[in-house]
Amino acid sequence: MHNSQNRPVIDALQECILACEHCASACLQEEHVKMMARCIQLDRDCADICRLTATLLARGSVHGKHLLRECIEVCEACAAECAQHDHDHCQACAEACRRCAEACRSLAA
């Protein structure tokens, strides 16, 4: 059931997806887009991997748990990149990615 054990992770994944989608769009409107290229690329991958993981966990699929490791990896990479940029959307995204990685790590444990 998605309402019990998995719910905190699903919530963290959904916040992370929103932060990444918004960060990518906002980065594309920054003055120095070139500096943000890696950030945008990671935002795209992170949003999509988190989206599938949330879907599979909501579904109660065994494959949801299998994706947690990849989810943690991309969230940590995205958090590390975003943390280097001062923009509000990057800082918010870094924080959402860190929380998501942490939530995934507790479920994976």
Add this chain to the structure above:
Amino acid sequence: MHNSQNRPVIDALQECILACEHCASACLQEEHVKMMARCIQLDRDCADICRLTATLLARGSVHGKHLLRECIEVCEACAAECAQHDHDHCQACAEACRRCAEACRSLAA
């Protein structure tokens, strides 16, 4: 920005996605799956259409608003079907779909 005007709709979309994904899986485990076939089919479509709409709204894309009408249609169809079944997951899904349709309707207005 996804945090202001769009946020209530995005939240309603995300609850609807979770309810539909869970409902489809739970329907597949019911004694009388055949009776649930249309419910499962609508759950799949509703989850996927809501997922794209949430993604585009979070992204600040103009296409997010364009999808609202289709989203309302599939949410209403899914709510009407789910409401006919007594299972807790169907009742919860009907409610989430109705709320989502309503939230989409206010944003579309």
Add this chain to the structure above:
Amino acid sequence: MHNSQNRPVIDALQECILACEHCASACLQEEHVKMMARCIQLDRDCADICRLTATLLARGSVHGKHLLRECIEVCEACAAECAQHDHDHCQACAEACRRCAEACRSLAA
């Protein structure tokens, strides 16, 4: 059934998705990323809208046909933007988007 009437459209959608995903990544690696910002944004939206349309058509869902109009709109916008850039990936993407819009238009008719 996805193998008969819908198959040419699904094929065009899938080619368009690949071209858009590749174009967005390649744009992010160009020297002048800022000039490509709108292209990247449209590539993201176009890929995602085409992906859902292909999914729903493959599924035989009535909602697949409903998405064709939006699909045509985003494909045409993406084609118009990409056509303005000389990069091979942009020219290839413009062509894939045009073919996809055309295929969607014949199915919608």
Add this chain to the structure above:
Amino acid sequence: MHNSQNRPVIDALQECILACEHCASACLQEEHVKMMARCIQLDRDCADICRLTATLLARGSVHGKHLLRECIEVCEACAAECAQHDHDHCQACAEACRRCAEACRSLAA
């Protein structure tokens, strides 16, 4: 680049997605849906996991290769389940899943 080394895998993934989406819908219309419940569940997961893998590979993302192992696992599970049912859509899906697992295995090697 998605046109060279990755292209055969992407093609196999896309055929697998179409076969799974169609198989799930067709299973829901069979006389004995209950027998098809596990098939439908695996079709959903397999389509979604293959869809993300194809997306990431088209994008040239390193995470595409990371998903291959999970993709192989779900394709093999789906192929094994589908192979047990005589319906044309199940046999076609089993074959598409097997080819996809094989293509993923060669890229992963």
